Every structure is written in C-alpha cells, then in structure tokens.
Amino acid sequence: MAQTRSSTTVRKPDARLTRGARRTSSPYLVYALQRVAQAVAVVLLAYCFTFLVISVLPGDPVTNTLRNPENNFTEEEIARIVAYYGLDQPVHVQLWESLSRFLTGDLGVSLRSNLPVSRLIGEIIGSTLVLAVSALVVAVVLAFGIAYGTRNLPAPLARPLRAFPSLFLSVPNFVIGLLLINIFAFQLGLFQVIDSEGPAATFFAAVALGIPVSAQIAEVLIANLDHEARQEYAGFATSRGLSRSRLFWRHLLKPSSLPVVTVVALTVGELLGGALITETIFGRTGVGSLVQRSVTTQDLPVLQAVVVLAAITFVVVNLVVDLVYPLLDPRVDLRGATKRVRPVTEGASA
Amino acid sequence: MAPQDRLNDQRSGRTGGSTATLEIPVVKGPDDLLRVRDLSVSYGGHQVVTDVSFDLPRGHSLALIGESGSGKSTIARSVLRLLPAGVGRATGTIEVQGQDVLALPERHFRPLRGRTVGFVPQDPSASLNPVRTIGSQAREAAALLPGDLTKADRRRAVVDVLLRVGLDDPERVLASYPHQLSGGMLQRVLIGLAVLPQPALLVADEPTSALDVTIQKRILDLLTDLRDSLDISLLLITHDLAIAAERADSVVVLKDGRVQEAGPTAQVSGAPTSDYARRLHADVPALNPDRYAGLRDVGAARRALSEDEEPKIVVRGVSKTFTVDRKQLTAVDDLSFAVPAGTTHAIVGESGSGKTTTIRLLLGLETPDTGEIIVAGERVDGRSHAQLRAVRRHLQFVYQNPFTSLDPTWKVERLVREPLDRFKIGTKDEQREEVRRAVDAVGLDHTLLGRRPDALSGGQRQRVAIARALVLKPDVIVLDEPTSALDVSVQADIVQVLLTLQADLGLTYVFVSHDLALVRQLAHTVSVVRRGKVVEEGTVAQIFDAPREDYTRVLLDSIPDATHGRREVEPSEKAS
Numbered sequence: 001m002a003q004t005r006s007s008t009t010v011r012k013p014d015a016r017l018t019r020g021a022r023r024t025s026s027p028y029l030v031y032a033l034q035r036v037a038q039a040v041a042v043v044l045l046a047y048c049f050t051f052l053v054i055s056v057l058p059g060d061p062v063t064n065t066l067r068n069p070e071n072n073f074t075e076e077e078i079a080r081i082v083a084y085y086g087l088d089q090p091v092h093v094q095l096w097e098s099l100s101r102f103l104t105g106d107l108g109v110s111l112r113s114n115l116p117v118s119r120l121i122g123e124i125i126g127s128t129l130v131l132a133v134s135a136l137v138v139a140v141v142l143a144f145g146i147a148y149g150t151r152n153l154p155a156p157l158a159r160p161l162r163a164f165p166s167l168f169l170s171v172p173n174f175v176i177g178l179l180l181i182n183i184f185a186f187q188l189g190l191f192q193v194i195d196s197e198g199p200a201a202t203f204f205a206a207v208a209l210g211i212p213v214s215a216q217i218a219e220v221l222i223a224n225l226d227h228e229a230r231q232e233y234a235g236f237a238t239s240r241g242l243s244r245s246r247l248f249w250r251h252l253l254k255p256s257s258l259p260v261v262t263v264v265a266l267t268v269g270e271l272l273g274g275a276l277i278t279e280t281i282f283g284r285t286g287v288g289s290l291v292q293r294s295v296t297t298q299d300l301p302v303l304q305a306v307v308v309l310a311a312i313t314f315v316v317v318n319l320v321v322d323l324v325y326p327l328l329d330p331r332v333d334l335r336g337a338t339k340r341v342r343p344v345t346e347g348a349s350a
Numbered sequence: 351m352a353p354q355d356r357l358n359d360q361r362s363g364r365t366g367g368s369t370a371t372l373e374i375p376v377v378k379g380p381d382d383l384l385r386v387r388d389l390s391v392s393y394g395g396h397q398v399v400t401d402v403s404f405d406l407p408r409g410h411s412l413a414l415i416g417e418s419g420s421g422k423s424t425i426a427r428s429v430l431r432l433l434p435a436g437v438g439r440a441t442g443t444i445e446v447q448g449q450d451v452l453a454l455p456e457r458h459f460r461p462l463r464g465r466t467v468g469f470v471p472q473d474p475s476a477s478l479n480p481v482r483t484i485g486s487q488a489r490e491a492a493a494l495l496p497g498d499l500t501k502a503d504r505r506r507a508v509v510d511v512l513l514r515v516g517l518d519d520p521e522r523v524l525a526s527y528p529h530q531l532s533g534g535m536l537q538r539v540l541i542g543l544a545v546l547p548q549p550a551l552l553v554a555d556e557p558t559s560a561l562d563v564t565i566q567k568r569i570l571d572l573l574t575d576l577r578d579s580l581d582i583s584l585l586l587i588t589h590d591l592a593i594a595a596e597r598a599d600s601v602v603v604l605k606d607g608r609v610q611e612a613g614p615t616a617q618v619s620g621a622p623t624s625d626y627a628r629r630l631h632a633d634v635p636a637l638n639p640d641r642y643a644g645l646r647d648v649g650a651a652r653r654a655l656s657e658d659e660e661p662k663i664v665v666r667g668v669s670k671t672f673t674v675d676r677k678q679l680t681a682v683d684d685l686s687f688a689v690p691a692g693t694t695h696a697i698v699g700e701s702g703s704g705k706t707t708t709i710r711l712l713l714g715l716e717t718p719d720t721g722e723i724i725v726a727g728e729r730v731d732g733r734s735h736a737q738l739r740a741v742r743r744h745l746q747f748v749y750q751n752p753f754t755s756l757d758p759t760w761k762v763e764r765l766v767r768e769p770l771d772r773f774k775i776g777t778k779d780e781q782r783e784e785v786r787r788a789v790d791a792v793g794l795d796h797t798l799l800g801r802r803p804d805a806l807s808g809g810q811r812q813r814v815a816i817a818r819a820l821v822l823k824p825d826v827i828v829l830d831e832p833t834s835a836l837d838v839s840v841q842a843d844i845v846q847v848l849l850t851l852q853a854d855l856g857l858t859y860v861f862v863s864h865d866l867a868l869v870r871q872l873a874h875t876v877s878v879v880r881r882g883k884v885v886e887e888g889t890v891a892q893i894f895d896a897p898r899e900d901y902t903r904v905l906l907d908s909i910p911d912a913t914h915g916r917r918e919v920e921p922s923e924k925a926s
Contacts, residue, residue, distance in 0.1 A: 155436075232476040235432045239469035240491050240543065241460055250490070255481050330527040331480055 032323055039319045046311035047102055050304050051095050063087075064298070065111075102308070108301035112293070117305045120290065125309075127197065128286035131205055131278065132271045138210030140264070143217035147256075150222055151229070151248055162222065168215035173274050177208035177281040196283040205282040209274045213267045220263045224256035258329050265321040272310055383408045383551055383583045384429065388442035391424050391433065391607075399424050399607040401442075404600075408550070411577055411584035413594035413615075415630075416604035417837035422587045423472075424607075426555045428452070429585065430469050431459055446551060464494040468549035468582075470573075472556040474536035478528040484539055485524035488512075494547035507546065515542040515572055534565040538572070545576050552577070555587045562700040563864055567908035570597055589837065592636035592867070592910035595619035603627045633842035635867035636909050639894075642845065642871050646694075648853040660727065661688035662826060662858040663695070663712075668721035668731075670707055681707040683882040685721070689875070691825070692852065694859040696873035696890075698866060698905070704882035705862045709830055712860060713747055714738045726825050743773060746819035750831040752811035756803040762789075763799040766817045773822065788817040791854075792847050809840035813847065820851070828860045833868065845872055867909050870894050878902050 065071065066078045073081070082088050086097060101108065107117035149161045184190045184204055191200035228234060229252055237251050272287075279288035287306060294302040326332040384406040391399040399421040406412045414422040427433050428440045431451060444451040446467055451459060471477040478487055485508075492504035499507070512520035515538040528536060537557060544552060554573060558566035574597060577584045588594050594601050595615055602612040603626065611624040619637075622628045631637060670682040682704045689695040699705050710716040711723060714730045723730040725745050733741065746769075749755035756765055766785045770776060776784060786796065792813040803811055812832060819827050829848070833841035849872055851857055863869050869876060870890055877887040878901065886899040897903050 230434075232471050232473055233479045235427075235430075236469060236471050236477045236540070237479070237487075237490065238432060239430050239463055239467070239471075241463035241465065241494055242490060243460065251479050251482070255479065258481070329481060331529050 028326065031326070035319055035322045039315045042315050043308070043312055044099070046315075047099060047304075047308050048095060050307045050311075051098055052091070054300055054304060055091050055094070107305045110294075110299055110302050112297045112299045112302075117301050120302060121287075121305055121309065124286050124290050127284060128275055128279070128288070130202060131209065131284065131286065132275050134202060134206035135209035135213065135271055135274070135278075136264070136267075138206050139214035139217055139267070142210065142214035143221055143260075146214070146218045147221040147225055148248070151225055151252070152245060165215040165218040165222070168211050168218075171212070173208055173212050174277050174281055176211050177205070177278055180204045180208050181282070193283065197285075201282060201284075205278050205284065208281070209271065209278045212274070213270055216267055216270075217260055217263055221256055221260055224259055225252050228252045228256050254328075258325070261321055261325060261328070265317050268314055268317045272313065382406065382445075383447060384585065385445040386425070386429070386442070387445075389425065389428060389440065389444060390442055391421070391428055391438060391440045393424075393434075393439075394437050397607065399428070399440075402602075402604070402607070402609055404602050404609070404612060406551070406583050406585055408583055409577070409581050410599045411574075411586055411597060413586040413588055413598035413601045414604060415588055415591055415594045415601060417589055417630075417839060419606065420604040421607035422589075422604050423555055425604075426553050426585065426587045429551075430463075430467060430553055431456075432469075464491065464544075464549065465496075465547045466550050468544035468547070468552045470537075470540050470544045470552060470554040470557045473560055474533050474540055475528070475560070477540055478536065480528055482527070483524065484526055484528065484531075488524060488539075488543060488546075491543040491546045496547075508542075511542045511546045512539070515539075515545075515576075516568070517542070533561055534569070537561060537565075537569050541569070541572060541576070545580060545582065548580055549582060551583045551585065553585045553587070556589065557586075558593070559589070563866065563908040564700060564904055567910075570910075573597075590910065591619065591630055591634045591838070595637070596910040603630065629839065633838045635838075635841075635865065635871045636911075639867065639870045641842075642849050645846075645849040645853055646872060646874070659691065662691040662726060663687075663689040663860065664722075664724040665712070666722050666724075668711060668718045668723060670711060670716060670718050681882050682711065682718070685877075685879070685882070685884060687875075687877050687884070687887060689858055689860065691858050692856040693874040694852065694861050694872055696861045696863060696869040696876045697879055698863060698869055698876055699879040700864055700905075702881065703879045705864075705879065706830075707882070708879070709747075709828055709860075709862055712828055713745065714741065739773075743822050744825040745828070746822060746824040746826070747828045748812070748815050748819050748830065748832045751835045752803075752808060752815050753835060755815055756811055758803050761800055761802055762794075762806070762814055765803075765814055766799075766821055769818060769822045775822070784821055785817075788821040791820055791851060792817045793843075807840070808836045809843055812836060812840075812844055816844075816847065816851075824857070826858045826860065828862070830862050831864070832861075834863070834865065841868070848872065866894075866905055878905065 063082075066073050066081060079088075086094055089097075098108070105118070107121070109115065110117055110120055113120070146161055146164050150158045152158075153161065181193065181204070185193050185201075191198060191204060193201075225248075234247060234251060237247055242250070275286065276288035276291060278284075279286040280292070287309075290302065291306055293299070294306070382405040386405070387403045389399060389402045390397060398419075402421070402425060404412065404414075414425055416422045424433070424438075427438070429444055429446070429451065433440060440452055442452070446462065449462070451462075451467075454462075478484065488508045489504070492508050495504060495507055508524070509520040512523055517523050517535060517538050523531065523535065523539065531539070537560075541554075541557070552573075557573065558569050561569060570593065573584060573586075576582060584598075586594065586598055595618075598615050600613060601615050601618040603610045603618065603622075603624065605626050610626040611618055611622060618627060619631065622631050632641070635641075665688070666686050668682055668685045669680065671678050671680045673679070685704070685708060687695060687697075697705055697708055707716065711718050712725070712730065714723075714733060718731050721731070725741060728741055730738070730741055730745070760768075763785060766788055767781055770781045770784060775781070785799070789796065789799065794810065794813050794817065798806065798810065798814075803814070806814065816827075816832075832848075833844050836844065845868070848859065852859060861869065861873055873890055875887070875889055876893045878885045878893065878899070880901055886893065886897065886902045893902060894906065897906060
C-alpha cells in the first residue's frame with residue numbers, strides 16, 4: 001500500500017524520479033514487445049476467423065462452377081480439381097495450409113481473374129490509401145480548426161461553431177459527396193468527374209470522407225478543451241499573466257489532444273468503410289470497387305485478403321497509438337494497473 | 351500620496367452608508383494595497399457575495415475565513431479576476447494599488463497578473479499542467495521578471511526561488527512532471543512560482559487544506575517568512591479559524607457571502623462580538639480542547655471501572671507487509687493497543703503512517719501476517735468470510751467521506767435499514783422501529799427518511815452513515831476521519847452526536863485521524879503512529895501535556911496556536 005513508502009521528503013521523490021527516467025528504457029521495451037505480440041496474435045486470429053466463417057457459408061464457388069452443367073466436367077475431373085485445391089481435406093487442414101501460405105505472403109489466386117490476390121490488391125491499394133490518409137488529414141485539420149475557433153473567436157462566432165460537429169455527424173458522407181460533386185464539379189467546374197484520380201478530385205473525395213470523421217474528433221476535442229479550461233492549473237496559469245491564446249497553445253491544447261489520438265484510431269474503421277462508398281460515388285478504382293466485384297462473383301480468396309487487410313490496418317493503427325501514447329503522456333504508468341502505486345502525496349490525508 | 355487620500359475619504363464615506371446594518375471596523379493603514387468596497391458577486395443570477403468591504407495594508411496579512419458556501423474563494427477569485435467567464439458577475443470596487451481591478455479591461459489587467467497580484471491555489475496536485483514539466487511552467491513565471499534578463503538569468507532566478515521555498519534539488523524538480531512530486535513539494539513549487547515575480551499582493555486560497563499537519567505548518571511558516579522578507583501582503587483564504595488566528599493581522603469572518611465580523615485578529619479570535627464568529631470560535635477544536643470534557647468523562651469513568659475487565663479491543667503484535675513493485679513494504683509493523691469498553695482510542699498519524707491498513711485489519715478486510723486482533727472477545731484475524739459476518743454485527747464502520755459512501759440512488763430509510771436486511775434481523779415492523787430509533791439517536795428528523803443523499807447536507811449524510819452503523823447495535827464503531835470532509839460547525843455537531851451516543855450506549859470507538867486538536871477533544875487514549883509503527887501511546891493527557899517522543903512534539907507543534915498571535919514575527923505593534 002501507498003502509505004508504507006519511505007517518507008523522508010527528500011528521498012521519496014528521488015525514487016519516483018529515477019522511475020520516471022527509466023520509463024523510456026526497459027519498461028517501455030517490455031510494453032512495446034507485449035503490444036507487438038498482441039497485434040500479431042490479433043491478425044492471425046482475424047485470419048482464422050474469416051477463413052472459418054467463409055468455409056461454413058453455403059455455396060462453394062469452386063463446386064458451383066464445376067457442377068455448372070454448361071461446363072461439362074466429368075465426376076472424375078471434378079474430383080481431381082477438388083483434390084488439387086485441397087477442398088476434400090477437413091477444414092482444419094485447409095485452414096492450416098491457408099495460414100502457412102498467408103505467413104509466407106501468399107494470399108492465393110483470384111478465382112475470377114486467375115491473378116495472384118496480392119497483385120490485385122497491390123494495384124489498387126495505393127489509391128485507397130491516398131484517399132484515406134488525405135481524408136484523415138482533412139478531418140484532423142478541420143477538427144482542430146473548429147476547436148480553436150470555439151475557444152478563441154468572439155462569442156457570437158464561437159457559439160454557432162459548436163453546432164458544426166453534430167451537423168457534420170448527421171449528414172451521411174455520400175450526401176456530402178454528391179453535394180460536393182454537384183457544386184464543385186458540375187457548377188463550378190473545379191474538377192472533372194472523368195479524371196477521378198486527379199489531385200482536385202482526390203481532394204474533394206477526401207473532404208467528403210473526412211467531414212464526418214472530423215465531427216467525432218472535434219466533439220472530443222471541444223469537450224476536452226472545456227474540461228481542461230476549468231482545471232485549477234488553467235486558473236493558476238492565467239494568474240501568472242498568460243494571455244488567452246498562450247493559455248490555449250501552451251496549456252490546454254496538449255492535454256486536450258491526447259484523447260484525440262485514441263479517437264483517431266477508432267475512426268479508422270469509419271475511414272475504411274467510408275472509403276468504399278466514397279470511391280463508388282467519385283468513380284475511383286480502389287479497394288471499394290475490388291470488394292464490390294469480388295462479392296458479386298464470390299471471389300473468396302480476394303474477399304478473405306481484403307478482410308485480413310482491414311484487420312491489419314486496424315491493428316497497426318492501434319499499435320502505433322499504444323506505442324506513441326506513453327511517449328506523449330508522462331502520466332501513463334507502463335507497469336500495469338495491478339502493480340501500480342498511487343502517486344504518493346506528502347499531504348493528502350489517508 | 352494625495353490622490354490616494356482623496357480616494358480613501360470618498361470610499362470610507364460611502365461604506366458607512368451602504369452597510370448600515372452591520373458596523374464593520376476596517377483596518378486602516380497609511381497605504382492600503384488592496385481595498386475592497388461593496389463587492390457583490392453573483393453566479394448566473396444567484397448572489398453568493400453581498401456588500402463585502404475590507405482593506406489590506408502593505409506588508410500585512412488578512413484572513414478571509416468562513417465555511418463552505420461562505421463566498422471566501424469567490425472573493426479571492428474576484429480579486430484575481432478568475433471568476434468563470436460569462437457566469438460570474440462582480441460589482442463594487444476592488445482596488446489594487448489604487449487601480450480598480452473590476453473596471454480595467456483585461457489587456458490592462460494582464461500586466462498586473464503575477465507581477466502585482468500573485469496567486470497560490472488550493473489543490474497542489476491539480477494546479478500545474480500535468481503533461482508539461484515544472485521547468486517549462488516555471489519559465490512562464492520567470493518571463494514576468496522585470497528588466498532585460500538573459501535566459502540563464504531567468505533560470506537562475508527560478509532555481510533561487512525554489513531553493514528559497516525549501517526545495518533542495520531544484521534542477522531535479524524542474525525536470526519533473528507534477529505527478530512525480532509529493533503534495534508538499536508541489537505546494538512549495540506553487541508558492542515559489544507565485545512569489546518569483548515579487549508581487550505586492552499574494553492571494554493564497556486554502557494553501558494547506560490538502561496537506562498533512564506537519565507539512566501544513568511548514569508551508570504556513572514559509573508564507574509568513576516570505577511575506578516578511580519580500581514585503582508581500584498576504585490575503586489568506588481559510589476555513590480554519592485557528593490558522594487565521596495564528597497567521598493573520600486581521601480577520602474577516604464570512605457567512606453566506608456577508609461579512610459577519612471584521613477586525614484585528616486578537617479582537618476577533620479573542621473576543622468575538624458577532625454570534626456567528628462566537629459560534630465558529632467555539633467549534634474550532636484547537637481553540638477549545640476541553641469543550642466536551644464533561645461528556646467524555648462519562649467514558650473515562652467507565653474506563654476506570656473496567657480497568658480489570660478484559661478490554662473491548664485487543665490488537666497484539668500485528669504486522670502487515672505488502673508487495674509493491676517486487677519490493678516488500680511494511681504497512682503496519684508490530685502494532686499493539688488495547689481499548690477498554692466504552693472509551694475512545696485514537697490512532698493519529700500522517701499520510702503513509704499505516705492508518706488505513708490498521709482500519710482494514712481491524713475490520714477483517716485484510717489478514718495480518720503476524721499477531722492477533724480480538725474484538726469483544728472474538729478473533730477477527732484469520733476468519734472465514736462467514737465467520738467474519740458474525741463479528742461484523744458488533745463491529746461497525748463509518749467512512750471518511752459521506753459524499754461518496756452512501757448510494758445516491760437509495761433513500762435514507764433503505765440506507766439505514768440495509769444492515770438489518772443483510773443480517774435478516776426482525777420483521778418489517780421491527781425493522782422500521784429500529785431504523786427510527788437509530789435515526790433519532792443521531793438527531794435526524796424523520797421527514798428525512800424519504801430523501802436521497804443528494805438532498806442532504808454533509809452533516810446530515812454523516813449522521814445517516816452513523817445511524818447505519820448504529821442500527822445493528824454494535825459494541826464497537828471504527829471511525830475513519832469521520833469529520834474531515836465537513837465544515838467545523840458540522841464537525842462539532844457530529845462530535846457531539848458521537849460523544850452522546852458513547853455516553854448513552856457505552857460504545858467503544860476507534861477513531862482514526864490526522865487532526866490532533868480534534869483527537870484531544872474526544873479521545874481517551876491515543877496511539878501516535880508513523881510509518882506503520884507506534885511512536886508513542888498513552889492517555890490524552892500524557893500525550894498532549896507530556897509527550898516523550900520528538901515526533902509527537904512535532905505533531906503537537908503543528909496544531910495552530912492562536913494564543914501566540916502572529917508566529918515568528920513581532921505581533922501587531924508593527925502595524926501601529
């Protein structure tokens with residue numbers, strides 16, 4: 001318990017200080033390795049889960065194709081092909097082989113085009129990544145802009161600004177997308193719908209995708225800024241003669257932004273899902289169009305790869321957040337909640 | 351200063367008229383640094399401060415004292431212009447060095463912040479930005495230093511001031527984040543940062559209420575010393591009349607946002623004239639050590655009678671060690687004491703002394719590594735859960751904070767009845783009867799039975815908690831700082847209730863506290879504990895009148911002593 005810690009005024013803080021200094025070396029390394037191991041495990045589990053779900057779904061595309069009377073395969077041929085793909089094996093054997101191939105980077109072959117899945121994905125992933133990352137940038141910039149405005153603009157402007165996040169959240173991103181196309185492509189002619197991969201088109205697609213995401217970030221940021229501004233330290237800083245804007249930049253922004261890091265990680269799902277819709281509206285080739293084609297043709301290896309890709313994206317983003325957070329927030333205690341010692345105060349009674 | 355004098359005349363003329371109902375003797379000085387006239391503050395239309403006026407001469411200290419809701423912090427925040435924007439509205443005048451703070455636009459007031467008016471906030475753990483180092487926050491205070499200083503000069507000034515406030519290793523402190531330092535160290539940092547730009551006025555809002563008593567004394571000594579050596583005027587906000595009496599030249603007593611009494615400390619604390627100040631004076635334990643002597647002696651008489659009997663509580667050679675970070679930490683080390691039936695035994699210590707662990711051991715929530723604990727003839731330690739239930743019927747507990755210890759969704763009736771339900775005692779009617787008896791015993795009105803804790807005051811809540819403990823008719827009640835979350839007047843009520851119950855029912859109390867003055871009022875025997883060990887034990891008279899150990903003396907010395915007047919400086923002659 002906390003109160004047993006040695007309590008000479010001088011020695012006690014020393015112990016804590018050295019612990020603070022050690023934070024970046026060994027406990028952090030242990031923590032990072034644990035997180036990486038967890039991430040790898042999650043990806044593997046996601047792979048197995050997708051594989052099993054697909055395998056229990058009715059309608060095996062190989063059999064569908066082979067048994068199709070138009071194709072005229074003999075039973076013997078069917079058996080040979082099924083054996084070739086290993087489909088006569090028990091599920092766990094198939095899983096094991098599929099998993100071993102996955103670990104060596106082999107995602108299988110598309111049933112529709114006979115091209116390696118990794119090549120199919122490689123061709124389109126760049127476009128989706130560009131869209132998602134630009135949307136994230138748009139979202140973050142917009143969110144911080146709104147949050148800055150609510151605290152630093154005069155009240156008649158700041159108050160309506162607070163309504164923006166809920167407004168953004170309540171409009172679906174395909175509506176925003178259609179509006180943007182209508183205004184900026186058809187009426188103002190700022191970009192060509194035909195040239196859907198051009199920088200201007202990409203920018204507006206990113207805006208359409210980023211606006212709802214920015215709403216979530218802005219809401220958290222505004223709430224946190226309000227909370228931090230009410231803390232005693234804000235008053236103490238003001239009493240030291242800091243101006244409003246210095247208080248914002250030097251004191252309120254960092255503690256308020258820390259939870260935003262977590263929110264950003266949570267919006268990755270939204271970005272991925274939204275990307276598929278936005279790509280369709282803006283006519284971009286990307287993961288969205290690939291998924292659409294694969295679903296209609298039951299191209300299972302491609303679907304499996306896309307699902308695993310989504311899982312990997314999630315895991316990697318969350319891993320980065322987990323690894324970065326302790327470096328940003330000095331209060332995070334890496335030694336785990338169970339072993340945690342409450343910060344001992346010389347003063348607080350009992 | 352001619353304009354100043356003219357201003358004085360104007361102001362005093364106006365004051366006489368506006369506060370006709372109450373004669374406020376205002377401390378007059380040749381050069382008033384802070385003059386507050388007819389200050390009223392409202393939050394969203396709700397008036398919390400009404401027509402408050404006082405003066406603070408240069409180099410003096412003035413204490414604003416009052417209980418929660420008295421408006422003392424609101425006044426401090428008005429002087430600092432830290433009222434919540436858009437909600438708080440202040441009218442009247444607050445003059446600092448002749449400038450009306452309330453009338454100044456923010457851009458003209460800002461240069462005064464820190465340089466002229468410094469602030470020491472209440473809660474050291476919340477008053478520094480948690481994600482920035484102390485060094486980076488100290489630079490902001492250093493930026494207020496006048497003149498053309500280099501970076502190194504400013505840094506040296508910061509280091510010097512930290513040394514001055516008693517932080518031995520400033521470099522290390524500057525490199526730390528707030529959560530890496532203790533409360534006492536943080537409070538020193540706050541004071542250091544506030545005095546660094548050498549403000550003429552320092553506003554200290556309950557600067558010690560979150561600290562242990564010995565630290566409290568050191569911090570107050572530091573403030574007193576800085577006031578004298580740097581010629582800073584001190585506006586001290588406190589709920590503790592004893593601290594005010596010891597540290598301030600003059601005192602303003604507030605209640606519900608109005609001045610009840612004001613004047614030189616000796617007058618207000620020695621011979622209060624207003625009803626409220628008199629009551630407050632009577633309620634402060636440090637000023638009235640023998641207030642409850644009569645009631646307490648009933649217990650003492652019982653103790654004399656029961657000298658040969660087996661004590662109600664026996665704790666013998668109890669130790670408890672926890673493993674934290676793979677290190678062994680001994681929370682309680684060979685603790686022994688015995689409590690005769692019908693008396694109060696106080697366990698006194700600062701944070702880290704093992705008080706909480708002792709309580710948990712007594713209640714059977716932790717099992718001691720060695721030793722034995724016997725309550726009412728039955729072993730508490732080493733029992734199974736089911737066996738403990740039987741012990742708990744006559745061993746009850748009252749928590750420290752009645753604001754968190756009662757389920758906010760339950761009504762009082764159910765809260766008090768719950769122990770009966772747990773032990774399946776009585777029929778519905780009998781239970782109702784018992785609940786009413788317990789509620790009567792603590793002096794709560796029956797109309798409150800249908801209320802939820804939110805609709806009760808702090809004192810009422812703690813009475814509910816005591817009634818809840820009483821309803822099982824226990825022999826022993828363990829009280830964990832039962833009044834530390836309450837105002838002094840409410841504390842006095844609760845102490846009265848506890849002592850009356852003891853006299854009537856012969857209850858045995860184990861009273862855990864860091865407040866020695868309070869312990870002196872109500873306990874019979876005392877164990878002074880430090881780092882899990884008993885430093886000294888004995889009767890209240892032995893401990894308080896003839897302490898044998900240094901640590902006990904240090905603790906006793908940190909009880910504010912109002913009779914000394916202003917400590918460590920020449921008393922009020924300085925003013926005249």
